[in-house]
Amino acid sequence: MKMETEADIRLAGVGKTFGSGANAVRAIGDATLDMQRGDFISLLGPSGCGKTTLLRIIAGLERPTEGEILVRGRAVWEDGRRSSEATRPVSMMFQEARLFPWFTVAENVALPLRLQGVAKAEREARAHALCETVGLKGFEAMRPSALSGGMRQRASLARALITKPQVLLLDEPFGALDAMTRDTLNMELMSVCAEARVTTILVTHSITEAAFLSDRVVVLAARPARITEVIEMPFERPRTLDLQRTTAFQDMLVRLRSSLTGGH
Numbered sequence: 476m477k478m479e480t481e482a483d484i485r486l487a488g489v490g491k492t493f494g495s496g497a498n499a500v501r502a503i504g505d506a507t508l509d510m511q512r513g514d515f516i517s518l519l520g521p522s523g524c525g526k527t528t529l530l531r532i533i534a535g536l537e538r539p540t541e542g543e544i545l546v547r548g549r550a551v552w553e554d555g556r557r558s559s560e561a562t563r564p565v566s567m568m569f570q571e572a573r574l575f576p577w578f579t580v581a582e583n584v585a586l587p588l589r590l591q592g593v594a595k596a597e598r599e600a601r602a603h604a605l606c607e608t609v610g611l612k613g614f615e616a617m618r619p620s621a622l623s624g625g626m627r628q629r630a631s632l633a634r635a636l637i638t639k640p641q642v643l644l645l646d647e648p649f650g651a652l653d654a655m656t657r658d659t660l661n662m663e664l665m666s667v668c669a670e671a672r673v674t675t676i677l678v679t680h681s682i683t684e685a686a687f688l689s690d691r692v693v694v695l696a697a698r699p700a701r702i703t704e705v706i707e708m709p710f711e712r713p714r715t716l717d718l719q720r721t722t723a724f725q726d727m728l729v730r731l732r733s734s735l736t737g738g739h
């Protein structure tokens with residue numbers, strides 16, 4: 476069912492309890508949030524507070540026990556069933572690259588198109604073009620085992636983008652990489668998302684990363700995840716790494732840290 480709504484993503488009173496009775500784990504309390512097309516938000520919160528669960532619910536990988544999620548006006552879950560129509564424009568990327576070792580880089584990147592039944596020539600052309608966009612030109616024919624961790628995440632990002640998603644969900648995608656590689660990939664991510672006006676939600680443990688990339692940072696309290704504050708990042712775009720050295724940015728980090736620790 477298509478409902479009229481302004482928001483690109485709408486969370487309305489979303490809650491999730493795993494298990495029942497004495498073994499019940501309340502992972503998410505009552506999450507309500509609207510995102511417009513092209514918004515970039517980060518979810519920041521203590522470890523185990525339910526960030527990944529919230530992302531999985533939006534992607535349709537996990538069923539909420541309460542509330543509703545709309546993507547572009549369509550309910551992700553209806554009568555307990557996932558709507559593949561609602562999740563079609565959604566792509567998700569994980570901390571580990573999850574590439575298939577027996578496929579080449581280009582084959583891995585093209586895989587979602589193969590699953591959609593796109594013809595080989597078009598798959599290859601699009602995979603090669605995207606490999607170039609994410610800095611993997613010349614590596615298309617290699618196996619993932621021949622790539623560095625950063626390059627594997629580039630391939631993983633290309634695979635997430637190949638279906639031209641309108642919504643991108645990122646679960647600490649560069650968390651395992653060194654700081655320099657992470658900065659580079661974050662810059663590229665920001666420009667790709669801005670260019671295609673992709674609505675993006677990033678789960679991160681890094682306050683700096685959240686402040687640098689986002690339009691708004693959603694601060695979550697410890698389990699069950701509850702949104703305690705939504706803070707605007709009023710920095711002009713396009714942003715460069717120099718922004719991180721400014722007083723305004725440093726002040727924002729202090730503000731975010733204080734919000735994360737509940738003002739203590």
Ligand SMILES: Nc1ncnc2c1ncn2[C@@H]1O[C@H](COP(=O)(O)OP(=O)(O)OP(=O)(O)O)[C@@H](O)[C@H]1O
Nearest residue numbers: 493494500502521522523524525526527528529698
């Ligand atoms: N399938 C499941 N069954 C039972 N409990 C679960 C399940 N998945 C997650 N949980 C619990 O829900 C809570 C939230 O987990 P989640 O992975 O969403 O947190 P997180 O904020 O992403 O953690 P981190 O920052 O450490 O990655 C945790 O207590 C976790 O143990």
